[in-house]
Amino acid sequence: MKPLLAIILAAMLTNNFVLSKFLGICPFLGVSKKVNTATGMSVAVIFVMVLATIVCYPINLLLVSKDMEYLQTIVFILVIAALVQLVEIVLKKYILSLYSALGIYLPLITTNCAVLGVVLLNISDGYNFVQSVVNSFGAGVGFMIAMLMFAGVRERLEAADIPETLKGLPITLISASLTAVSFLGFTGVVEGIFG
Amino acid sequence: MAEKKSLFKEFSKGIIKENPTLRLVLGTCPTLATTTSVESAIGMGIAATVVLICSNIVISALRKVIPSKVRIPAYVVVIASFVTIVQMLVKAFLPDLNNQLGVYLPLIVVNCIILGRAEAFASKNAVIASAADGLGMGVGFTAALFLMSTVREVLGAGSFYGMSIPVLSAHPMLIFILPPGGFFVFGLLIALSNKLATKKGKKPANLGGCKACPFVDSCNSANCENASKEEVAE
Numbered sequence: 289m290k291p292l293l294a295i296i297l298a299a300m301l302t303n304n305f306v307l308s309k310f311l312g313i314c315p316f317l318g319v320s321k322k323v324n325t326a327t328g329m330s331v332a333v334i335f336v337m338v339l340a341t342i343v344c345y346p347i348n349l350l351l352v353s354k355d356m357e358y359l360q361t362i363v364f365i366l367v368i369a370a371l372v373q374l375v376e377i378v379l380k381k382y383i384l385s386l387y388s389a390l391g392i393y394l395p396l397i398t399t400n401c402a403v404l405g406v407v408l409l410n411i412s413d414g415y416n417f418v419q420s421v422v423n424s425f426g427a428g429v430g431f432m433i434a435m436l437m438f439a440g441v442r443e444r445l446e447a448a449d450i451p452e453t454l455k456g457l458p459i460t461l462i463s464a465s466l467t468a469v470s471f472l473g474f475t476g477v478v479e480g481i482f483g
Numbered sequence: 484m485a486e487k488k489s490l491f492k493e494f495s496k497g498i499i500k501e502n503p504t505l506r507l508v509l510g511t512c513p514t515l516a517t518t519t520s521v522e523s524a525i526g527m528g529i530a531a532t533v534v535l536i537c538s539n540i541v542i543s544a545l546r547k548v549i550p551s552k553v554r555i556p557a558y559v560v561v562i563a564s565f566v567t568i569v570q571m572l573v574k575a576f577l578p579d580l581n582n583q584l585g586v587y588l589p590l591i592v593v594n595c596i597i598l599g600r601a602e603a604f605a606s607k608n609a610v611i612a613s614a615a616d617g618l619g620m621g622v623g624f625t626a627a628l629f630l631m632s633t634v635r636e637v638l639g640a641g642s643f644y645g646m647s648i649p650v651l652s653a654h655p656m657l658i659f660i661l662p663p664g665g666f667f668v669f670g671l672l673i674a675l676s677n678k679l680a681t682k683k684g685k686k687p688a689n690l691g692g693c694k695a696c697p698f699v700d701s702c703n704s705a706n707c708e709n710a711s712k713e714e715v716a717e
Contacts, residue, residue, distance in 0.1 A: 307662055308662045309516070310511075310512050310515040310516035310662065310665065311512060311516075311590075312512070313511040313512045313515060314511060314512070314595065317511070358567060358570075358571060359567070360589070361563050361566055361567050361570065361589040361592055362560065362563040362564060362567060365559055365563050365592050365593070366556070366559070366560070366563075369556065369559065400593070401512050401590045401593045401594075404589075404590060404592065404593055405586055405590055408586050408589055408590075409586055412585075412586065453674050453677060453678050454670075454674050455687075456677075456687055456688075457508065457670070457673050457677075457687075457688060458670045458671065458673045458674035458677065459670070460670070461666050461667070461669050461670030461673065462666065462667060462670040462671075464666040464670075465663040465664070465665075465666035465667040465670065466663070468661075468662045468663035468666055469658075469663045471662075472661065472662075472663065
């Protein structure tokens, strides 16, 4: 069995969801203009990812036992969408302070490919329940690391003198590329420690 | 004749004027992830096109039946069904492509291009026009993926569609098929398309924020406004 620490480190650094798997690019580019909003979004993503994994794991066992694995995509996307709505309603009713911090970001997460992606990857990697939850948490934290690093870079970018053609989205993507280069440095680190 | 012309217009606008990848900047995840080789990029493009056409047709046919309150979940179910069908077909007949695309094949479900077209076009237009729109958007998406994967595969692996190119294959620049190369090439392509667009007097492409989100109506609009105001205030 893979050690849990190896799973969490791999999900955070070597297989970073945003910078090496390209999942969740929309919020990565869309809400990373300021460190504050980036933090809120990332916390919401971690929360929903872990919750979705906890809920989808038993549902997948049920699907497998009934030989209906082909329904995975449909079932999971609906479960995640319903779950996000439910979380939003519960937070609004009972924990208003958390709702005002995360509420804006929750609807955006429904169609975030990172959440569906982590659920599907847990299954294709054959993780058990604990491993799945740990992997989702690591992936969420990895998303947060990438978001915060990138938000820092973008705040600096505001003041930079950029050629007219590259202004806006192109320079954002090029700086994302440079941020991704820094994550290449982690290649082999986890295998080196635990291999 | 007039109808034919407008149908062609619906089809052709997706290819250049409103190219989903380079002008509307939708569906960035598969664009970056599956363009490491021309083969997987074309596979992804065709799979997404099939889903786009089929879901556009069905959603347009059902547009008067689906109550507007539950339309987004209804669209998602329709799209997810077609994605599952495509996934099963690819698994059965093209196992190599299935291995290359991996998790990105089921993730077509959350591709914003498809949900975006369902919401913006298929829910308001007739079946044939929606099919033409889906085909055009799909072709535009595939063309953008093809362009990007060509650059990445030629520079990064020294080959094109798996055939190695004599001089380049001796010194491939590996970085182009690694993740950073994806961001870099995409950034440069957007810069290029912006340059061409501004020459013709159009606005450069940008992330639309809340406005471009297909959930703009269904998500809490007060919150949504706050979010966009916040971004404007910066």
